[in-house]
Amino acid sequence: MAWAPNNTKFAVCTVDRVVLLYDEQGERRDKFSTKPLDSKYGKQSYVVNDMVFSPDSTKIAIGQSDNIIFVYRIGEDWGDKKAICNKFVQTSSVTCLLWPAEHAIVYGLVDGKVRLANTQTNKSSTIYGTESCVVSLASNVSGKGILSGHADGTVVRYFFDDEGSGETQGKLLMHPCPPYALAWGTNSIMVGGCDKKVVAYSRDGRILQTFDYSRDRTEREFTVAATSPSGQSVVVGSYDRLRVFNWAPRRSVWDEAKPKEILNLYTITSLAWKKDGSRLCAGTLCGGVELFDCCLRRVIYKNKFEMTYVGLSQVIVRNLSTGTRVVLKSYYGYEIEEVKIMGKDRFLVAHTSDTLLLGDLMTNKLSEVPWPGSGGNEKFFFENETVCMIFNAGELSLVEYSNNEILGSVRTEFMNPHLISVRLNERKQRGAEDNKKLAYLIDIKTIAVVDLAAGYNLGTISHDSKIDWLELNETGRKLLFRDKKLRVRMKTLVIGNHWSPTFCCACMAYNDIYVFLFQM
Incomplete structure (x- = not known):
């Protein structure tokens, strides 16, 4: 099973080697059949071991036991023609797949190799x-690091980019049994297997916590x-049961929630978490697919928005009238305390x-900027x-949307939109790629x-009377301001960062000022 990164498609491969495509509500919308390495071997000659969506949600990679990976182009819309766009023949069976980057598929083989397939060049390497x-x-969580679990209990870590963490690559730890249940959370690694234990390991491979169920006869x-x-919740599947572990950031430990027990569910063979965190799907040995709603709490805000807290650090905000959604997430993993919608119901x-x-x-x-204890x-x-x-x-801070750093901060006691003017790249200028002025x-x-x-x-501009309105033009090179005596002046930035007077008017109303600015 696999969820598409854009949250609109969910794929399930049956024992008949047919891929069924569902929408996010669980309604079947499309399907296609997979193919063997060679048609002469017949459709019964292989099984599908794993599959994964591409980052753009338009392709699916299928890993098969007959030593091949097929990449199918499924398109953006339901009913689009399905076609094989890549095939990677291997020396042994493909056991598991990841697709962390645009053209890079990471996969594991029965012979112990972890390889990379490039869909752009149609070549693979070890x-x-x-x-x-x-x-x-x-x-x-970022997709820039991978873990591989091996049948002898070894867990190996590899980074495409360690993002400045300084963590080592190579053999990370040795688990007592094959780590079939392997998860990489924000702060540690969770491993489970046939010994009925779930062990949390630190980033350097030390044991942090052990959840032992070996004395539980039903497990x-x-x-x-x-x-x-x-990365703050991990679900582990076994027989008739899902166990949920949540990271407690204030205590830096994993807490076990009440397990989800479903009689006659039988062995859980596959788990897929929706990319916005709102749903979890569990596939069983008997062919069943269970869809779970993952929600800490749900709030209706102003009868206009639905806020679904799917984790401590992630909230889905949905507009009830239009159905559009925004996923608000703390990339530092901090707990989101409260979400407000302001500015004519447009800003979070x-x-x-x-x-x-x-x-x-x-x-x-979306932006997330450092803002301690205000x-x-x-x-x-x-x-x-x-x-x-x-x-x-007494401090004015500016945050540009989609930028995770504070754009600028200044000291001022005059916090009035008419007394502040910000211009950010509103008109292209020759030789000025980044034009941002305040x-x-x-x-x-x-x-x-x-x-x-x-x-x-x-520079600074001094005036002989109280200023009650100001505005920069789109390029930030002209400044228009008005004083209490209704006198309007305009200054122009010249070479050497000096402001020269270019316009003066005895009286002008607000509407006239905006018309004048438009014409500059």
Whole structure:
């Protein structure tokens, strides 16, 4: 079984070697038959051992016991023509598959090799080899690291990119039995097998926790494991039972939840977690597929939005009128405390213990920036569609949507949308790839203009009267402001970061000012 990364397709391969395609509601919409390595051997000559969707959800890789991987193009829509676009012949049976990157399929073989197939070049190569059959593969949350479990109990780790963690590659640990149930969580690795134990290992292979069920007569061997997309929950399947383990970040331990027991379910052979974390599918030895709703809690917000907390660090926000969804996730793994929808029901705001999450529901641009212990006293302004303005304790901070760093911070006591102007790449200029500027009041009679991209001050403009309105033009090179006497002035940035007066008017209304800006 496999879920598509875009959450719209769910694939199940039957014992008849037919792939059934379902929508996210569990309704069957399409199907196609798989093929043997050579038609002369017949359709009974192989079994499908594993399958996985491509990152763009338009292809499925099928790993077979007759020493081949077929990649089928299934298209974006139901009913699209199915065609084989890649085939990789191997020297032994394919046991398990991962597709972590666009053109890279990682797979394990009975002969102990872990290999990489490139769908662009149609060539495959060996990543590393062992002397023992590969029985399981697992990736970390980012997909840039893999674990392989082998029949002799060895677990090997490999990184395409260690993301600065400094963790070692190669043989990581030796489990007492074959690690058929292998999962890589955010903070540790969970391993289960035929000894009726689930063991949590640290990143360097040390035992952290052991959950021992060997004295439980109703328990049998653990056959498969799956990690939630956030990496903070692991489900392990056995006979008639699913065991759920949740990571407790404050205590840095795994807590076992109440197991899900289903009489006559029999041995669970496959688990697939939906990429947004909202559903888990379990396949059984007898051909059944069980669909579970994964939800810590569900909240209806303002009778307009449904918020589904699928994990401590992940929330799905769904617009009840349009059906559109946004997955809000803390990439640091922090617990999301509360989600609010502000700015005419368009923008998301959520706090964790150390970060602030912001998002635009219309463009699906999300940000998570460091924000330790503010006490929740911030004021948010959403007048600008590309940047969120946050005012807290005399400091103005700017966060650009889809950027995970604070764009800039300045000290000011004048937090009014009419007294702040931000321009971010609104008009292309020759020789200026990143044009981001901010104009704000230092005091009631002084304007400061800052280049946010370069991080320096472009100058200050002093005036003889109180300023009650200001605005930069799209390029950030002209500044228009008005004072209490209704006098409007315009300044232009010239070489050397000086501001020269170019326009003066005795009286002008707000509507006239905006028309003038449009024409500049």
